[in-house]
Amino acid sequence: MVELEQVLDVLAESLDGAAQIHQMSEEAPLLGAIPELDSMAIVGIITSIEERFGIVFDDDELDAEVFETVGTLRNQIVAKMEN
Template sequence: MIPEGKPEVDATLRAILKDVLGLSNEQVAGFDDSTPLFGALPELDSMAVAGVLTEIEDRLGIVIDDDEVDGEMLETFGALSTFASAKALV
């Protein structure tokens, strides 16, 4: 699935975080650009990051290089959305 716009990317990211981390619909629905992720969500540990990134690649049809992954990209929902959108919406 290649998204047509940022709202679709955000919806896909919410679904990924829900599925991979086992978060509730209510929790992910409340995420906004400033919602902290890595370091704030106990479910998003270093092992879970790999699963989240794999699902992002699969569901958005993008490739994430290892050198693109850093703490800033995973710091907030907005940062993750900006990164994924820049890769998926070309």
């Protein structure tokens, strides 16, 4: 099980300047809504997720839909862990 708080921890680590990460809900939008979420931050988040959850993403599994909301990112992690 991947807790919402665990996903928010990863986001907070890569988006230090972004306000209120830990107040975010599953529906909170990511791409396009957080100015700090640039390409390096996205790569940082992916790498942190891989290290923390012991999974490895195939780069082709990663697209804008994964980073649409906190919930879609969490679902991708869950799906990867179940495979």
